[in-house]
Amino acid sequence: MVIGFSWGGWVTDSAANKLAAERADTAVLAALTPICVEKFLQNSNAKANLAALQKISTGWEQGDYLEKGGWATRPGATSSDYHLARACAEKLVQLKTAAR
Numbered sequence: 001m002v003i004g005f006s007w008g009g010w011v012t013d014s015a016a017n018k019l020a021a022e023r024a025d026t027a028v029l030a031a032l033t034p035i036c037v038e039k040f041l042q043n044s045n046a047k048a049n050l051a052a053l054q055k056i057s058t059g060w061e062q063g064d065y066l067e068k069g070g071w072a073t074r075p076g077a078t079s080s081d082y083h084l085a086r087a088c089a090e091k092l093v094q095l096k097t098a099a100r
Contacts, residue, residue: 029083029084032074032075032084033087033088033091034091035075036066036071036072036085036087036088036091037088037091037092037095039071040069040088040092043071049069052065053065053066053089053092054093059089059090060086062085062086062089062090063082063086063088063089064085065089066080066085067080067085068080071085072084072085072088
């Protein structure tokens with residue numbers, strides 16, 4: 001059993017469930033980030049909002065900005081998702097940097 005868990009790649013049920021949940025969250029985040037970016041860019045004040053986002057220096061403050069703006073709310077949810085907001089902010093900052 002020691003060999004199976006240490007070298008064989010065996011895991012307990014709880015470890016397997018945790019890994020599956022992390023992978024599912026990552027996949028959902030990857031799928032929803034482009035939607036958040038598109039919602040942000042389709043806003044009538046997109047240029048001004050993007051300029052304001054660019055002025056914010058830390059990732060957590062950028063995520064907070066997107067949360068407060070309502071762009072990081074998952075479809076069907078009533079409140080925003082901070083992890084989605086951070087991923088969305090990262091993509092938006094990359095878009096701004098690439099456009100220069």
